[in-house]
Amino acid sequence: MSNKNYLFFIVFFIFCQQLFSQQKSQNTFPLTELLEILEKHSNYKFSYADDDLKNIEVPEPPNMLSVSETITFLEGKTGFKFTLIGGNQIIVDAKIAIKANSQKLIVEELDEIILANVIAKGVSKMKDGSYKINFDKIGIIPGLIENDAFQTIQALPGVESVNEKVSNINIRGGTNDQNLILWDGIRIYQAGHFFGLISAINPHQNHTVKLFKNGTPPSYGNSVSSVIELSSDKKINQDFTAELGLTFLSTDAFIDTPLDQKSSIQISARTSINNAFITPTYLQYYDRAFQNTELTANPDKMLNTKEKFYFSDVSFRWLYKLSEQDVLRLNYFSINNELKFTAEEFSLNSIQRKVSELSQSSLGMGAYYHRNWSENLATSLQLYHSNYNLNSTNSSINANTYLEQENILYENSLKITSNWALNNLFELNAGYQFITTNTKDTETETTITNEEAIKNGINANNVFSNLRYQSKDRKTVLNTGLRLNYINTFHSLLAEPRLSFNQQFFKHFSIEILGEIKNQSISQVINFQNDFLGIENRKWQLANQQTLPVTKSKQVSLGINYQKNNWLASIESYLKKVEGISSQTQGFQNQYEYAQLIGDYKILGVDLLINKKFKNFDARLSYSFTENNYYFKDLPASTIPNNFEIANSFTFASSYSYKNFKASGGLIWRSGKPFTPISANGITNNQFDYELMNSGNLKNYMRVDVSVSQEFKIQKKLIAYAGLSIWNLLDRKNIINSYYRLNNNNQVYLVNQKALGLTPNFVFRLKF
Structure with missing residues (x-):
């Protein structure tokens, strides 16, 4: 033309x-x-x-x-x-x-795109090696009807969840506690509702999400795996907008309204709907979350059972433009999950009444101030407080027994950052961050008191600097930086160099080199005890340099990108080593379930992504290969397959859009994760007779998902949105975890944890 x-x-x-x-x-x-x-x-x-x-x-x-x-x-x-x-x-x-x-609120360096619409419209790969998702523009993802950030990033190569939980995202072999998750700069220690099955952050409060798998900027610290940064809209809204939504799991409301021309607020709230009515979707999630627990097991022995479960979240963002150069932002969020279970059990010729309660909550508050001193110099100040609380009680009234556990974490941070454009080629980013993190861990047979709590605290001072170079033709971009982390508690100074380099060549190609060294002083210990309904129990604990050392990681990657005529392709190979991991954080359910071992893991991987876009249709294919092994010096085996190893992972998806109609479908196939079988003897010397650790694999995992949505105008300022998704359309019986236990007759049996079956979900929203 x-x-x-x-x-x-x-x-x-x-x-x-x-x-x-x-x-x-x-x-x-x-x-x-x-x-x-x-x-x-x-x-x-x-x-x-x-x-x-x-x-x-x-x-x-x-x-x-x-x-x-x-x-x-x-x-x-x-x-x-x-x-x-x-x-x-x-x-x-x-x-x-x-x-x-x-x-326009602040002067920021433009995020330059290498690849646009990599897995869907609105998902881009940036020149600093990160992936950026814009939820205002995003297309539809198979199996999803809302913009769940943690579900969406799992469509990217190298991002998995071995048990389908958003609270257990494994990025390049890492555990979820090794990810740094931020919302508007506030660290989040509770990522999921429904015990990890859906995102705990309201999807309608998220404007963008940015994912760093490697080459992380030095302004981010205290994580040895990825950075997942969620951000609300940075614009002051001049018009009142509101949304009301209902799905088969929850109902929510969202308001974005100006207070005046210089200020606007966003408020969102969401709560589960099971107290009003039960849907098939809720039942599927309930069975998935509580399978193999007291809530679903042994129904014949349980009499007069009652359970009360709900989740909710509230978030708030206030943006105020103090002047043409100054911006102030305040944030708040609150996340809650509550479960109470009562039952009467016939045991020892009598009826015993049992009461178990489990409460999980998080709270975050933050203040952000930005000042543009000139066109070339800007400074920002970030303060936040983040709190996490897990409380569990279990009592048997007739037997007069009581047990309570509590895990509390609270963190405060101050961060100052300056951006200085030295000239047209160089930009300097430098700053300082102070972080104080405290935990309290308690287990008692009486009501918890302060004297019984095990308290720990770590204070860390961090200085960081990054120099960015971009050539005049924009074909060369180099970021090189350093973060120095001084942990006061251990009198330890740790250096963390970071690197990202991108060079365009042959018009449509670019080469990418990323590298980083990072450290982490907090971990999440996993306990599979049966005291509290049999639900997996995770507790945040600080490093003590003995049973929980400071974890350290090194990673380097090399990638090539191509984009031309609506074709794009990306291939990236990487090598990552993480040292100082504790076996208590890895979720072993074999002969080393209660051991306290310190070791390393090393992962070698390749991520491949190919996408083709037509007029109203696009298709993508992604593949990841990994070899991920543990190294524990106290164990006889020299190498042990990692619990989170997915050797081969394949995804094919396509989507179609026409005006306000969207549809998508996709296939996910991946090899089964490792597990430890037992020998034919079953039990020897009153113990399980296990074979070599992780010498077996579960069956391959496969899932087909579809989604459709339509937006239509009802009145001049009233828009309706309807969407339908089906997760696991073929209702395949996927096994995501297996382990052995003894029944009441001391017989060995295999516990198979099943993934979600065929699960429909529906959403209807009104936008004002």
């Missing part, structure tokens, strides 16, 4: 906008929509920070302009810089904002 014909599409688009929309100006229309039109009818791709262009309106271009003439016209009208790189990618740099756009 000739460049001269672009005007036809632009004029036709403007005509439709003027004919059907009374809310837009007769002489202007959104810049982002114009760029989408230019992309659709040319080979050019536009890369830009979504927040920068979100509210930009541009005049109608003059007649008969070519693409280059249209871009020149837009540069003059917006003050933005359009830079052509790689033959067909145009970077829109919004550093120089036009006066009419007074809503």
